[in-house]
Amino acid sequence: MSSSGRDIGRAHEGEQYDDAFVPDDREVGVGPHPEPWPAGPQYDPELLAQGDRRNVTDRYRYWTREAIVADLDTRRHGFHVAVENWQHDFNIGSVVRTANAFLAGEVHIVGRRRWNRRGAMVTDRYQHVRHHESVATLAAFAAERGLPIIGIDNLPGAVPIETFELPERCVLLFGQEGPGLTEEAWGHSTAVCSIAQFGSTRSINAGAAAAIAMHAWIRAHG
Known part of the structure; x- marks a missing residue:
C-alpha cells in the first residue's frame, strides 16, 4: 500500500466517516528518501522507505502525524x-x-x-x-x-x-x-x-x- 493509502487508512481508524476522501491516481508528494536517512524522532521510517504522498507542506515531509501536530501546537494562532x-x-x-x-x-x-x-x-x-x-x-x-x-x-x-x-x-x-x-x-x-x-x-x-x-x-x- 502506498503511504497515501496508509495515511488515509489511519485517518479513518475508529471513526464513522460519511464520505471518505479517496485520492486520485496522480503522483503527489515525494518518493522514498535517499540514504542515509535523516535522524530524529519526528521521522517515520515507513514514510522514509516508501515515500510521503500526504497533503502536507515540505517542512513536514516524512514526519509522523504526531510530530506534525506537536509542532503545529507550538505555533497555533489565537x-x-x-x-x-x-x-x-x-x-x-x-x-x-x-x-x-x-x-x-x-x-x-x-x-x-x-x-x-x-x-x-x-x-x-x-x-x-x-x-x-x-x-x-x-x-x-x-x-x-x-x-x-x-x-x-x-x-x-x-x-x-x-x-x-x-x-x-x-x-x-x-x-x-x-x-x-x-x-x-x-x-x-x-x-x-x-x-x-x-x-x-x-x-x-x-x-x-x-x-x-x-x-x-x-x-x-x-
Missing part, C-alpha cells in the same frame, strides 16, 4: 472557528481545511456530530476539532477561556468585517449554508460581522465566507 451543523452542512470539511491552512487554535462543530470530511482533504488529522451539543456549550467553553464570540452573517445589524477590529483571541462563529446563524448564536455573539458583497446574490458560500473571515484575522494579527 482564533478559533465554530460552525453550526444542524442540517449536516457539507461545507464543514472546507472550513476545517482552511482553518488548518491558517493554523486556527481549534475548530468547533456545534450541533450534529457527524460531518462530511471529504472537503477537509484529511487535514482534520492535524487540526484540533471539538464537538459541542449546542451553542450554549460553545459559549461556556469560550467564556472560560476569555474568547469573545464573533458571529459572521450578512443580516441587518451586522457590522462590516472590513472595518471591524477583530480581537486577537476570539471564536469566529459561522452559520450553515442557507439559514445562516441561528438566533441563539446571535445572542451569544459579542459582535456580528458582515462581508461586503457587490453582486446580485444575497449571500456567499459558507466555506468561502469562513475563508474570508479567517484571512481578515490573519491580516490583522498573523
Whole structure:
C-alpha cells in the first residue's frame, strides 16, 4: 500500500466517516528518501522507505502525524472557528481545511456530530476539532477561556468585517449554508460581522465566507 493509502487508512481508524476522501491516481508528494536517512524522532521510517504522498507542506515531509501536530501546537494562532451543523452542512470539511491552512487554535462543530470530511482533504488529522451539543456549550467553553464570540452573517445589524477590529483571541462563529446563524448564536455573539458583497446574490458560500473571515484575522494579527 502506498503511504497515501496508509495515511488515509489511519485517518479513518475508529471513526464513522460519511464520505471518505479517496485520492486520485496522480503522483503527489515525494518518493522514498535517499540514504542515509535523516535522524530524529519526528521521522517515520515507513514514510522514509516508501515515500510521503500526504497533503502536507515540505517542512513536514516524512514526519509522523504526531510530530506534525506537536509542532503545529507550538505555533497555533489565537482564533478559533465554530460552525453550526444542524442540517449536516457539507461545507464543514472546507472550513476545517482552511482553518488548518491558517493554523486556527481549534475548530468547533456545534450541533450534529457527524460531518462530511471529504472537503477537509484529511487535514482534520492535524487540526484540533471539538464537538459541542449546542451553542450554549460553545459559549461556556469560550467564556472560560476569555474568547469573545464573533458571529459572521450578512443580516441587518451586522457590522462590516472590513472595518471591524477583530480581537486577537476570539471564536469566529459561522452559520450553515442557507439559514445562516441561528438566533441563539446571535445572542451569544459579542459582535456580528458582515462581508461586503457587490453582486446580485444575497449571500456567499459558507466555506468561502469562513475563508474570508479567517484571512481578515490573519491580516490583522498573523
